[in-house]
Amino acid sequence: GFKGRNISHITVEQSVKDLCMIYMDANEEDKLKFFTELAEKYGVDHDYVTTAAMNLASCKDYDYKLTLEEKLRGALVPKSQWLFTQIGRLENGVKFLVDLRTDLLDAIGKSEGNNASLKALNNGIRDLLGNWFSIGFLNLERVTWQSSCEMLQKISEYEAVHPMRNWTDLKKRVGPNRRCFVFTHNSMPAEPVVVLHTFLTDHIASSVQKIVTSHRMRMMSLDSDLPMSNTAEDPNFISTAIFYSITSTQRGLTGIELGNYLIKRVVRELQSEFPKMTQYSSLSPIPGFTKWLTSSLKSETRISQNLLTETEIDALKPIFETYSSDKNFYQVFLDLLKVNTWFSDPRLVKELEKPLMRLCAQYLFVVKRRGYALDPVAHFHLKNGAVMWRLNWLGDESPRGLGQSCGMMVNYRYFLDNCENNSQNYMENQVIQASDQMQHLVKLT
Amino acid sequence: GFKGRNISHITVEQSVKDLCMIYMDANEEDKLKFFTELAEKYGVDHDYVTTAAMNLASCKDYDYKLTLEEKLRGALVPKSQWLFTQIGRLENGVKFLVDLRTDLLDAIGKSEGNNASLKALNNGIRDLLGNWFSIGFLNLERVTWQSSCEMLQKISEYEAVHPMRNWTDLKKRVGPNRRCFVFTHNSMPAEPVVVLHTFLTDHIASSVQKIVTSHRMRMMSLDSDLPMSNTAEDPNFISTAIFYSITSTQRGLTGIELGNYLIKRVVRELQSEFPKMTQYSSLSPIPGFTKWLTSSLKSETRISQNLLTETEIDALKPIFETYSSDKNFYQVFLDLLKVNTWFSDPRLVKELEKPLMRLCAQYLFVVKRRGYALDPVAHFHLKNGAVMWRLNWLGDESPRGLGQSCGMMVNYRYFLDNCENNSQNYMENQVIQASDQMQHLVKLT
Amino acid sequence: GFKGRNISHITVEQSVKDLCMIYMDANEEDKLKFFTELAEKYGVDHDYVTTAAMNLASCKDYDYKLTLEEKLRGALVPKSQWLFTQIGRLENGVKFLVDLRTDLLDAIGKSEGNNASLKALNNGIRDLLGNWFSIGFLNLERVTWQSSCEMLQKISEYEAVHPMRNWTDLKKRVGPNRRCFVFTHNSMPAEPVVVLHTFLTDHIASSVQKIVTSHRMRMMSLDSDLPMSNTAEDPNFISTAIFYSITSTQRGLTGIELGNYLIKRVVRELQSEFPKMTQYSSLSPIPGFTKWLTSSLKSETRISQNLLTETEIDALKPIFETYSSDKNFYQVFLDLLKVNTWFSDPRLVKELEKPLMRLCAQYLFVVKRRGYALDPVAHFHLKNGAVMWRLNWLGDESPRGLGQSCGMMVNYRYFLDNCENNSQNYMENQVIQASDQMQHLVKLT
Amino acid sequence: GFKGRNISHITVEQSVKDLCMIYMDANEEDKLKFFTELAEKYGVDHDYVTTAAMNLASCKDYDYKLTLEEKLRGALVPKSQWLFTQIGRLENGVKFLVDLRTDLLDAIGKSEGNNASLKALNNGIRDLLGNWFSIGFLNLERVTWQSSCEMLQKISEYEAVHPMRNWTDLKKRVGPNRRCFVFTHNSMPAEPVVVLHTFLTDHIASSVQKIVTSHRMRMMSLDSDLPMSNTAEDPNFISTAIFYSITSTQRGLTGIELGNYLIKRVVRELQSEFPKMTQYSSLSPIPGFTKWLTSSLKSETRISQNLLTETEIDALKPIFETYSSDKNFYQVFLDLLKVNTWFSDPRLVKELEKPLMRLCAQYLFVVKRRGYALDPVAHFHLKNGAVMWRLNWLGDESPRGLGQSCGMMVNYRYFLDNCENNSQNYMENQVIQASDQMQHLVKLT
Incomplete structure (x- = not known):
């Protein structure tokens, strides 16, 4: 030793x-x-610890107990x-x-x-x-096209939620009407430990493709005498911040919570930059829905669970039969989900909206693990005090979005004044604060 | 709770x-x-801990023991x-x-x-x-006249070893032929946690007053086309770094060792800046000597200890008597030490040099506490692997220097190749590496 | 050559x-x-120039004339x-x-x-x-206690208008409720080329002593979780910026106008930092008044000019006689002005207010040089488009203020929307925009 | 107006x-x-200028002449x-x-x-x-992968000499064993005004492809405790700086010399970073050679000029005839040059080396415009005091290199101690300092 x-x-x-x-x-x-x-x-030296534990267990003197505790504490390291x-x-x-x-x-x-x-x-x-990695040791940095290539390359590589195809994509993600903030740590300075991408707009966005491909550009407010470029942000237009991607980059930091602190700090930054900013919301993936749905559809109890209503089954059946005449209804459904075949068929897109929206709302709102939301993204935002605000049909039409959650996305909205209450209520009483839309969807049949 | x-x-x-x-x-x-x-x-919840300790003490299963240890570890926090x-x-x-x-x-x-x-x-x-405050989280910063006023004001306020009288003093301490390095911590950025003042010269300096009042200025090597000032450093002259003040500023960090790391980092910086740098040494106070001497002189055993030789006593006695004819020899000695009276009397300065040098060498080299040097500054440098190099008579003639150590200072010298061995030998075997001068002084009678 | x-x-x-x-x-x-x-x-080679001028004068061909002009232009360098x-x-x-x-x-x-x-x-x-030193090459920098000691030392040394006595004074001038901005130039980076001191308050300040000695401190708005200090600025209180000192530090740049650009840039900075900032005004010295007054009092025509009204003379005469019974009225007046004796006599402070205010208003508003205001500070601000806003009795009670302008100071106020018109009107038509107070004072008898 | x-x-x-x-x-x-x-x-107001010129021409008084000159100078602006x-x-x-x-x-x-x-x-x-754009206003910046994406994107876009294909190329150009320095100007901060790419090696490189594709990586000298990457530079290996691309990016600055200053500053930087650096050389394109050669081959006097020796013609003729039997020798030569056909034929690569090397040496060393080297890159380096050092056969095998200069490149070498003399000798006496190889090549027949 x-x-x-x-x-x-x-x-x-x-x-x-x-x-x-x-x-x-x-x-x-x-x-x-x-x-x-x-x-x-x-x-640990287990024998030594056992002896120390024995000594402590039999000690009666208060002061001496403290000493033995200190000793045992050391032995347990x-x-x-x-x-x-x-x-x-x-x-x-x-x-x-x-x-x-x-x-x-x-x-x-x-x-x-x-x-x-x-x-x-x-x-x-x-x-x-x-x-x-206590929060006090992390530095908030805004990443822009003026940031180092080293940093931007990492931002690009770490982006898993909505991957970037090339450097032009990347330039847009850190350009006008976006804010990309990261936490860095002094002991690994060029490493973005957590990354938060925010989109600045005037409404609670419902589709991520619109964000990723947005080209709205306005004449800049002339801060300088002569403009260097003719595109910029309009602070009068911007009232809403959409958090559309948050990534913890270091698997080695699993279990150490940093993302919630980053959101909190970014809100503060945005408030001070945009005095007219009033709405804060995520536009989030639902990573576990398809998996849960698939597993539910395979389950023995799929019928007793009433996953689909009879009306829905009646409407879907004839369409399903155009795909396969010999497989049973649920088998076809599973096949259609597997490689997103349903999304290419306008009839299915139309007929599946209602049942999938309901099922997804149930997945988010009702399905639990140890009392808390099963979906990890939901759990993260609810823990932070957000409200489950709106489920968006076809919010993410990318293969990834279709695969994870049948293309649906959800907004978790942050009402700053209520975050504390919501967070407390969720953590202590397992109560999920949800909007009328969500509650309505859940019950819808 | x-x-x-x-x-x-x-x-x-x-x-x-x-x-x-x-x-x-x-x-x-x-x-x-x-x-x-x-x-x-x-x-700690002592009852809970006691129960947990008891459970652990009686557990036989290896895996379950691990669980109980984890539990106890938690309970002890x-x-x-x-x-x-x-x-x-x-x-x-x-x-x-x-x-x-x-x-x-x-x-x-x-x-x-x-x-x-x-x-x-x-x-x-x-x-x-x-x-x-793990070393990896501390930033090395050089402080110069270009540093912030906030930082420089603190450097000035924290300097306890050789206090600065005014801003001109301060400007000199961070000016040519000096290096002032600090460790800062990200979570308290304008705060110098440890401060190291270094003097750049061509020999192992023996007096701190010469450092603090040095005015040697040379023509700058023309790095720029036109010089802005006509004073600067001569890299060909500089071969030696004298660490003449090291201060830990935060009492709240007592027990967390940072000074040794700062010295190590500064050596590395200096090596890369001055390729001709070959000698590294402290010029250090001896904070405990006068206190130890006074206490020894008061002790019952002062005579049996042979603090002073008979020849020395014979030489001093007649001079002592010019100060007080009725007090005994040791009493007068103590009086003369108390307010540094001896220093104003050239006869005493001459006659006391030999005995005080010997006694101080003994104090540094022989007097121990739990096997290690009693003097805290000595212990610090020896732990770092330095050699007890040279005791300097009248190295610090300030009231503070006279009061602490009868005006003596000591060089602890860092031979980079031997630091590891020295440090190990000191820590493991309690062996103090000392120069011939020091060893000679100790034995001198 | x-x-x-x-x-x-x-x-x-x-x-x-x-x-x-x-x-x-x-x-x-x-x-x-x-x-x-x-x-x-x-x-210039005068003979060569003369010949070139002769050639040009006699040239008839347009294109060749251009060539000869180019040649002559070169010869004149x-x-x-x-x-x-x-x-x-x-x-x-x-x-x-x-x-x-x-x-x-x-x-x-x-x-x-x-x-x-x-x-x-x-x-x-x-x-x-x-x-x-074209404005595009100058950098705007805010100077604070976090700026380099080198810069702050220069700020202190260059401050001529309201000199600082020590570093505590200096710390205040760059501390809360003040903004100190400078222009620096890349080719002399640590040199503040122009310095502008601004005081942040809620009204058009009338006395510089109140600014220099102000201690108003409020609880900081909690930008950080735990305050490091308990004093700060209240953005809701701040509505007014008072430019109380502007200094061009380089005599070698005489004739190159930079101060007006600095004011313009600082206004822009303040607008963006304090959205509730609505009033901008200088609090300026009147460097030439006492000199002009003295010279007028000595002039042969002092009586025909009616510098003082008969009522005023009647009121002052008995007091003057307590100072000297044999000198004539104007001689005593001149004596009283010379070493600011009048200021120690409450009777004189009372009786002189009306005539000195009128005379000073006349000096500022009526006395001209080549059609423009004789007072250089007045000329500077009027050229920038400011309005001559308010004359302040006892605005600067320092020896310097008493000596230059009998303690009076003047506000030149910047109404951002009218600056262009005012500036144009002053420069092209020599019209001075002045407030009712100023116009009233001028006519007052 | x-x-x-x-x-x-x-x-x-x-x-x-x-x-x-x-x-x-x-x-x-x-x-x-x-x-x-x-x-x-x-x-200019030509009539006014003419009158002013006439007045000046007839003026006899010295002081008044100065005034009229000042006036005329103004009128000529x-x-x-x-x-x-x-x-x-x-x-x-x-x-x-x-x-x-x-x-x-x-x-x-x-x-x-x-x-x-x-x-x-x-x-x-x-x-x-x-x-x-006086040199004093330009900032030297080193560009690395830690520089801003904005800057690196521009570096990539402006590189015309050896274009980069992608971001991986770019990362290499600013990575280990390279230095990319730029001049920036304060008034256009993100714009690299001049760019100099340098390769660090141990010999005067003769081929640019080797530079652009070099992968030599060595273990880093352990500056930090734990390496973050296992590739780096070996300062003991590096003795030579090869300037392999210099670009002035702003056509609007034509006629304002900056490149020479950049080289000079970079040499100074490299000297201070690498004490063992002793050799400085360009590896330069010869942009005008093929054009000059083509035009010479077409000229009536091509034979009397003895462009090729008879032996050379005898050796080439049989090969040329395999390409075309009916065109004459020079016509075929021109055809072979036009689309670099010769380069695909090993026989031609072999036989053309001697004549093309000689002709190119003549082009560089002998062909003049107004007394100075016709080749613009040659003129640039000679003006800076470089020596025409070595012509390299197949130094640039890219289509661009083959097209401009039949694949040849040339080293202009900078001997720091002689630059001043060489530069003076070239500018004043039109003497080109060339190596023995170059001089030998020129005379070779």
């Missing part, structure tokens, strides 16, 4: 650096070995934790640790069964990173 | 903010009450720790916590006897701050 | 650099010689102009030239009689500098 | 701004009209010049003027015959811009 009070910090630093260099060259298998050894040999702390002191060490945790999460994911000690190791790193 | 998993983070943030605002207006007494309540009511984490997330929250710990250290200092729970509270904050 | 088309630019650069280095070491006498030689030997252009290409060369022109203006000031060629030389440099 | 001493500057500014806005929307024809009107109606000065004061006005001059140069290029007044107009703008 190289942890010790009386070792020169120079010796320590060199050893730790060497260890990191070896790790960087290791393959997946080596890394797993490394993790396992760390977890088992450099974990695995030796590996000390190594991670040392790594964090190296230049680029924090980023190294974030990437190491990514590897560790992979290893845990791939491990079968017996991974309790790997999980304990992971918890230790998470707690450390949680301390280091 | 307002800690809880299912509380809206907005609610939490507002409550914590309110608490901080109340604290900022509180007086000393209120603060003590606040600390006591935190320590006692928001500490005082509730107050969670509050401090929340405070750290507020803007300016980290600085608030550093200042709060300063208050807490004051409170502990003033408390009599029963302060075990305050100390536990303090340990918790120290660990948290230790994570946050 | 080393000007020539086919010389290597490297040779040229080295020669010019050498010349500058020699100049920098020269004394006043050497410099005068240098100027004289430049003006006479490196001026003195050789020295080419040297100055070369100097401007050196690093720090522009600042060198600005300082050289300061020397030249000194030399012209001291020369008696025959200085036509020095003046021609001066015109050449002025034109060159005028090109280089 | 709107020029006048007594016009409000606010009125002026608005008028000028309006004029610019109109110009920006104008088409080519409108612009020509605008230029013509400016040139003719807002030029066209009124349009004043307008341009005003434009330069607007924000973005300088860039506007640079672009306007581009339009004007186009108009002059397209005009037939009578354009004397347009040329006079152009001279006026050139002089003004020459003052504004």
Whole structure:
């Protein structure tokens, strides 16, 4: 064990650096070995802990109890934790640790069964990173075409929600009527830790394609004597901020909440830049709907659940039969969903709107996991105090949007004065604040 | 207790903010009450911990043991720790916590006897701050006359070792042939957390007054076409860096080591700026010498210790008698030390040099506390791997220098190739690396 | 002459650099010689010009005339102009030239009689500098306590209108409820070329002492979670910007107008920072009043001019006699003005208010030079389109204010919508836009 | 005429701004009209000038002559010049003027015959811009992948010498072992006015394809504790800087020399970054060679000139005949050159090397225009003091390189100590400093 009070910090630093260099060259298998050894040999000294626990359990003196608690607390810190702390002191060490945790999460994911000690190791790193990525240490930066190519390249690469096809796309995402804000951390300066894309407009947008392809340009308000370009923003037009993409880029920071803080800070920035800004809303994907729907349609209980009304089934049946005459209704439905065939058939687009909207509203509003919304994006915004505001038919017609949620998108709206109440009500009482439209959709049959 | 998993983070943030605002207006007494309540009511749930410890002590299953350890680890985190984490997330929250710990250290200092729970509270904050002030999160900045007035004003105010009298003094300390480097932390950007003043010269300087009043100016090497000023540095002359003042400015960061990292980083900066730089040394105060000497002179065993040789006593006695004929020798000696009277008497300056140099060398080299050098500045540099290089008679003739160490200063020299070995040898074997001069002085009688 | 088309630019650069280095070491006498030689030997080749002028005068062909004009234009550029252009290409060369022109203006000031060629030389440099200090090349910078010490030291040293006594004064002038803006030029970056001090308040201020000593501090609007200081600005209170000091720092830029551009830019900055800002006004000294008054009182025609009304004389006479019984009325008046004796006598402060206010209003509004206001500060603001708004009794009680203008100050107010008209009307028709108060004062007897 | 001493500057500014806005929307024809009107109606008042010239020609008094000269100088400044000065004061006005001059140069290029007044107009703008783009006002910036996307996009678009195909190309050009430096001007900050691409290596490179496709990567010298990437520069390897592309991006700055200053500044930067840097050389295109060769081959005197030796003709003839049996030798040669057919035939690549190298050396070294090298790139580097160092066969195998100069490139080498002499010798005596290889090639037959 190289942890010790009386070792020169120079010796320590060199050893730790060497260890990191070896790790960087290791393959997946080596890394797993490394993790396992760390977890088992450099974990807690279980015998020592047991003894310390015994001593504490039998202690009667208050002051002495405090001392024993302190001792036990120290004993419960695995030796590996000390190594991670040392790594964090190296230049680029924090980023190294974030990437190491990514590897560790992979290893845990791939491990079968017996991974309790790997999980304990992971918890230790998470707690450390949680301390280091405390919100106070993150810097809010606006990304524009004047930002560094390094940053913009990363913004482009990390964008998973609505991918960019080329640099022209990218230029538009950071151009007029958009705001792209990121959190960066001092110890990994060119790395956008969380990214939030916002669209500036005058209404609660319902379709992301319109945002991504918008070309509205107005004459600039002449801030300078001679304009360098003849396109710009009209602050009198802008009343609404649409958060249309939020991405946490570092898998190694899983479990450390930053996105909600970014939204909160961006709202503050926008308020001060646009005094006439009054509406804040997301335009969000519904990543789990199709999966849930598919699974429900396959389930034994699909009929008793009344997923579709009889009227709906009657209307769809003749159309389904034009696709396959021998498969049963639900089988055809599943086939049509699988590769988005339904979307190319105007009859289906028309007839499916009502049932899919209802089912999706139910998925968002009714389906729960441990009392909270099953859909992770829904859970994220509801936790932040947003209202489930509007479900939008054909809000995202991209293959991705059709695949995830049959093309639907949802607005979670932020009413600044009520966020606290909503958030509290959701977290403490599991109550989802939803608009009339949403509530109506749910009940609709 | 307002800690809880299912509380809206907005609610939490507002409550914590309110608490901080109340604290900022509180007086000393209120603060003590606040600390006591935190320590006692928001500490660890001792009963719960005892039960958890008992369960762990009796558990036999490996995997389940891990779970119980995790549980106990959580139980041992005082509730107050969670509050401090929340405070750290507020803007300016980290600085608030550093200042709060300063208050807490004051409170502990003033408390009599029963302060075990305050100390536990303090340990918790120290660990948290230790994570946050990990070296990777500190920025190295050079301070010059082009730095902000805000920063320079602080540099001036924090300088305790060799105080500046006015802005002209300050301008010199950040001017040619000097380097002033600081560590800043992102969460308190205009605050120099540690400050290191370095003098650039061609030899191991022996007197700080010469540094503080140096006026050597040379023609600048013409980097620009026309010089803006006719004074500058001569890179061919500069071979030596003298660290003549290092200050940790935040008492609230007591126990979190940063100074050694600053020295290491500055060495690296200087190496890259001055390829001909070969010598690195401190010129350091000896804060504890006079105190130790006084106490030794008062001690019963002063004679058996042979503090002074008979020859020395014989030489000094007649001079001492010109000051007081009725007091005994040691009493007069103590009087002469008290207000630095000896320094105004050339006879004493001459006769005291040999004994004081020897005694000071002994103080530095021989006197120990738990095996390590008693003098805190010595301990700091030896831990960093420096060599105790040279004791300088009349190195600091300021009242402060005379008062602390009878005007002596010491060079701790950094031989870069040996620092690691020295540091290790000191920390592990308690061996002090000292020059021949020092070793000779110690034995001299 | 080393000007020539086919010389290597490297040779040229080295020669010019050498010349500058020699100049920098020269004394006043050497410099005068240098100027004289430049003006006479490196001026225009007069014979060549005469011939070229003759050729042009007799040319009949249009196209050929253009060629001859181009030739003559070239011939009229003195050789020295080419040297100055070369100097401007050196690093720090522009600042060198600005300082050289300061020397030249000194030399012209001291020369008696025959200085036509020095003046021609001066015109050449002025034109060159005028090109280089075109407004487009100046950077607007706000100076705060976070600005560099180098900049703040200069701000302090250059402040002539209301001098600062110490760094605390300085900190206040760049602190809350003030804005200090400067123009800098890229070729001399740490040099504030023009400085404008603005005070932010809710009314047209009438006294500069109140500005300089104001301590109004309000609770900050909580932009950050925890305040670092408890004093700040209240944007709801601020409706008025008072320009209370404007300084052009480089005498070598005499004749190149920059101050008006600075005011215009600052107005734009303030408008965007404070949406509720509606009033803009200077609070200006009246540098020429006492001088004019003294000279008028001494003049033969002082009685026929009716400087004072009989009522006023009757009221003042008994008080004057308490100072001197044998001197005549005007002589005593002049004595009382000379060292501001009147200001210590409440009787005089009371009785002089009416006549001095009237006389000063007349000085500002009626006394002219070539059709424009004689007072240079008045001329500056009127040219910018300001309105002569209000004369303030005891607006500046400092010795300087009493000496220059018997303690009076004047507000020139900027009504943004009318500036253009006012400026045009003043410049083209010599009409001074003045408030009712000013017009009333002028006529008052 | 709107020029006048007594016009409000606010009125002026608005008028000028309006004029610019109109110009920006104008088409080519409108612009020509605008230029013509400016040139003719807002030029010099020729009658007034004639009278002033007459007065001057007949004046005898020295001092009065100075006055008349000043007057004439003023009269010779066209009124349009004043307008341009005003434009330069607007924000973005300088860039506007640079672009306007581009339009004007186009108009002059397209005009037939009578354009004397347009040329006079152009001279006026050139002089003004020459003052504004004085080297002292240009900022040296290094462009890297951390520079703004805006800047990098422009670097990519302006690169004409060796065009980039995509962003990966671009990333390499600003990556390890390269330096891309630009001059920017404060009044058009995101615009690289001149761009210099440098390759860092250990020898005088002879082929640009090797530079553009180089992948040499070495382990980084560990400046930081943990490397973020495993590729970097080896300062011990780098001894040579190859300037492989220099571009002036603004046609509106034609005639204002900036490139030489950029090279000089970059040399200084590299010297300070790489103490072991000893060799500086360009790797340059020869833009005029093929054109000159083609024209020589077509000329009547092609035989008497002995372009090719008889041995060479004998060797080439049989190969040429495989391409065409009925055309004459020179005709075939011209055909082979036209679409670089020769380059696909290894026999021709072999046989043409000697004659083409000789002819190209002659073109560079012997062919002159007004005494100076005809090739513009040669003239540029020779003027800067470089030595014509080495002609490289197949230095640029791109279609562009083959088309311009039969694939040859040339190194102009900068020996820092001799640049001044060389430059002077070239400019004053038209002597080209060339290496033995070049001199040998020229004489080779």
